[in-house]
Amino acid sequence: MDREELRTALEFYRDIGIETLYKRQPVPKPIQLKTPMIIPELPSIAPQGDTLLQISQDIGDCKRCGLCEGRNKIVFGSGNERSSLVFVGEAPGADEDAQGFPFVGRAGQLLTQMIEGTASKEGIAITRADVYICNVVKCRPPENRAPQPDEMEICGQFLFRQLMAIRPKAICALGSTAAKAILGTKEGVTKLRGDWHKWHDIPVIVTFHPSYLLRPYNQNAKRDAWEDLKKVLHFVYD
Numbered sequence: 001m002d003r004e005e006l007r008t009a010l011e012f013y014r015d016i017g018i019e020t021l022y023k024r025q026p027v028p029k030p031i032q033l034k035t036p037m038i039i040p041e042l043p044s045i046a047p048q049g050d051t052l053l054q055i056s057q058d059i060g061d062c063k064r065c066g067l068c069e070g071r072n073k074i075v076f077g078s079g080n081e082r083s084s085l086v087f088v089g090e091a092p093g094a095d096e097d098a099q100g101f102p103f104v105g106r107a108g109q110l111l112t113q114m115i116e117g118t119a120s121k122e123g124i125a126i127t128r129a130d131v132y133i134c135n136v137v138k139c140r141p142p143e144n145r146a147p148q149p150d151e152m153e154i155c156g157q158f159l160f161r162q163l164m165a166i167r168p169k170a171i172c173a174l175g176s177t178a179a180k181a182i183l184g185t186k187e188g189v190t191k192l193r194g195d196w197h198k199w200h201d202i203p204v205i206v207t208f209h210p211s212y213l214l215r216p217y218n219q220n221a222k223r224d225a226w227e228d229l230k231k232v233l234h235f236v237y238d
Contacts, residue, residue: 028184040085046164050082055161059138065154066140067147071101077134077162085236087111088159089135090177090209091147102133107210111174114210118229124237134162136181163199169236172201172228175209185186194226205232 028061047054056076075092077103087103095105103111112128121125137147137155146154159181163171173179176188182199183206185192192206206223207228 007159017063026172037126046161048173050130050161050165052077052162052165055165056234059158062138065139065151067141067151068223070137070142072097074138075100075102075140076104076138077132079128079132080130081132081166083130083132083166085131085172085232086163086168086170087115087131087133087172087174088163088167088178089133090135091135091144093139093211101136104208106214110210110214113237114225114229119225119233119237122230122233124233126233126237132166132168134177135158139161146177152177156181163202168202170232171204172232175212178209179206193224204236205235 013153021193027202046103053064059074059076062074071092089103092102093105095108096102107142111133115128118124136159137151138158139155141147141151150168159197171182173182179185179189183192183197183202189206189208193208197204197206208218208225212218213222213225
């Protein structure tokens with residue numbers, strides 16, 4: 001592992017809340033003053049030449065956390081695997097759990113309208129099929145609750161690999177859970193949206209989750225969400 005790979009791995013562990021790493025060492029030998037420093041080998045987070053197919057195969061019939069107990073299907077992600085833009089949501093809902101694809105319920109229909117409607121109005125020739133969409137966790141939480149920290153940590157390794165394999169020009173985080181998972185922040189969407197952030201040198205824009213926009217009392221947030229989409233679409237496709 002070279003220094004850049006080590007830096008990337010350490011940043012990933014920091015982002016998911018792991019602050020201390022331990023490595024089993026043999027019985028120490030007497031220190032020799034001219035011995036060159038050896039960087040300890042860390043577990044590989046994103047294998048060289050990683051692909052979405054390989055990541056999906058590595059997930060397999062996942063039993064790594066309790067979410068597996070109530071799921072119907074693993075929802076890996078969908079869309080253009082070479083997309084310059086990736087949308088990251090929170091977790092699958094009932095419709096997604098039944099079909100095995102992200103954002104296919106009411107919130108997904110709104111997201112499709114937002115992407116395609118905004119692109120059309122801005123003269124950008126893309127549809128939903130041109131972007132890639134996935135979630136922080138790949139299995140539906142019970143009663144659509146927010147994912148727990150341990151669930152996000154376990155699934156985070158696969159989200160990390162997905163984003164590293166695609167290496168998009170920009171990432172759009174949908175909602176506070178996605179923003180926290182990607183940016184390692186405790187701030188909410190209202191404070192984060194409107195500004196550019198970074199994830200491993202990839203620009204990140206944060207906006208409201210479509211399910212939030214479906215609630216009658218959140219209609220004013222729709223205007224903000226459309227502005228966020230305009231910003232990220234022009235950045236990526238202009």
